[in-house]
Amino acid sequence: MEDKEILDRAITLLRAAKELLEKQKDSYYVLNMLAETVVYDGAECDGSCLIEDIGYLLEEICQT
Numbered sequence: 001m002e003d004k005e006i007l008d009r010a011i012t013l014l015r016a017a018k019e020l021l022e023k024q025k026d027s028y029y030v031l032n033m034l035a036e037t038v039v040y041d042g043a044e045c046d047g048s049c050l051i052e053d054i055g056y057l058l059e060e061i062c063q064t
Contacts, residue, residue, distance in 0.1 A: 001060050013054050016040040020047055 001009070016038045023038075024031050034047040045053075 006057070006061060009057055012040050013050065013057060016045070016050055017054070020050065 019038045020033060020036055023036050024033060032047075034051070037044045037046050038050065039045070
C-alpha cells in the first residue's frame with residue numbers, strides 16, 4: 001500500500017471509530033461497542049469488524 005492509500009485508510013477508520021465512540025457518548029446506557037455498527041467502505045460494520053480492519057492497517061504500517 002502506498003503512503004497516500006495508508007493515510008486515506010487511516011482517516012476512514014478513525015472517522016468510523018469516532019462515530020462509534022460518539023454513539024456511546026450520546027447514550028445514557030453502556031453500549032456493547034463490539035456489537036454497535038457504523039458505516040464505512042459502503043457497508044455496515046460492527047465494532048469487531050472495525051477492530052480487525054484497524055489491526056490489518058497497523059500490520060501494513062509496521063511492515064513498511
